[in-house]
Amino acid sequence: MKLIRLVRNENMKLYHMRSTWIMLCTSFVSILTVLLLTTFQSQPFSDYWTVTFNLFQTENQILYVILILFVSQIINYEFSHGTAKLLFIRPIPRLQIMLAKWVSAVQFAFLILIFNLVSCMLLALPMSALAPLAEDNLQQLYFLFAIKLAAFICYATLFFALAILIRNAALFIIMSLVLMGSLQSLPSMIIFPQTGFLFSAGCWAIFCGSILIVALTRFKKSDI
Numbered sequence: 166m167k168l169i170r171l172v173r174n175e176n177m178k179l180y181h182m183r184s185t186w187i188m189l190c191t192s193f194v195s196i197l198t199v200l201l202l203t204t205f206q207s208q209p210f211s212d213y214w215t216v217t218f219n220l221f222q223t224e225n226q227i228l229y230v231i232l233i234l235f236v237s238q239i240i241n242y243e244f245s246h247g248t249a250k251l252l253f254i255r256p257i258p259r260l261q262i263m264l265a266k267w268v269s270a271v272q273f274a275f276l277i278l279i280f281n282l283v284s285c286m287l288l289a290l291p292m293s294a295l296a297p298l299a300e301d302n303l304q305q306l307y308f309l310f311a312i313k314l315a316a317f318i319c320y321a322t323l324f325f326a327l328a329i330l331i332r333n334a335a336l337f338i339i340m341s342l343v344l345m346g347s348l349q350s351l352p353s354m355i356i357f358p359q360t361g362f363l364f365s366a367g368c369w370a371i372f373c374g375s376i377l378i379v380a381l382t383r384f385k386k387s388d389i
Contacts, residue, residue, distance in 0.1 A: 167257070171265035172272075175239075179269060184238060188231050192277045195227040196284045216289040218305055221282055221313075226345070228277055232317070233324050233341045235273050239266050240328035241337055263329075263384045267377065270325050274317040282310060315369055320345070322373045326380035 179185050243252075252262050324341050331337040 168261050168265060171257070171261055172268045175265050175269045176272070179239065179273075182238070185235070188235055189277070189280075192228060192231050193280050193284070195231070196277075196281050197288075199223060199227070201288070213289055214306070217285050218309065220285040220288060221306070222309055228281070228317075229320055229345050230342070231277065232270075232274055232321055233338060233345070236270050236321065236324040236328050236341075237334050237337055239270055240325070241332065241334035244332050245334060259385050260381060263377075263381055267322070267325050270321045271318055274321045275314065278310070278314055278317055281313075315365075319369065319372060322376045323348075326376045329380045329383050 253259070323344065327341055327344065328337050331340060
């Protein structure tokens with residue numbers, strides 16, 4: 166229950182900031198821009214769910230940049246403005262504090278991914294005729310959403326740990342952009358669709374868990 170309250174307080178604090186809403190609006194505009202460009206360059210499809218699927222699988226690197234800025238706001242902003250002291254002086258284990266911040270980052274990644282899916286579904290309407298949702302269409306869309314969500318969580322965890330290791334916001338953003346460019350194949354290295362759900366989930370959990378353990382070691386040693 167204490168962790169749930171920490172997550173709720175973290176979200177109240179973050180979504181009270183104007184910069185958070187600016188990032189959300191930027192995410193939405195970025196999604197629409199990329200999808201519109203993809204729409205004009207792609208071949209026309211007649212089936213609504215085929216159009217939605219093809220739009221949704223379009224990569225949008227700007228979303229990862231926005232995720233970096235959000236993580237920087239969660240970690241680097243706290244330390245640079247001294248608000249982290251208010252958390253550290255309370256009788257709350259630092260593990261719970263760090264997990265609450267990580268959950269907030271994952272929630273934000275999930276939110277912009279939902280924005281992406283809804284935008285694809287809306288843009289697909291004028292491009293195709295409505296068709297009933299078949300079971301195969303639902304499975305394909307669900308599978309793609311699961312892969313994208315796992316990839317977003319992997320990147321969010323990696324950026325989150327890097328922000329804890331690097332206190333300086335500017336240096337963190339630069340290092341994250343470099344890391345993002347060099348690890349574009351990270352999701353395919355961790356998620357293996359051909360090997361089954363359990364194996365992929367195990368690899369994903371080991372990767373995220375290892376990164377969080379490294380982050381926790383540094384977070385516990387952080388000065389007030």
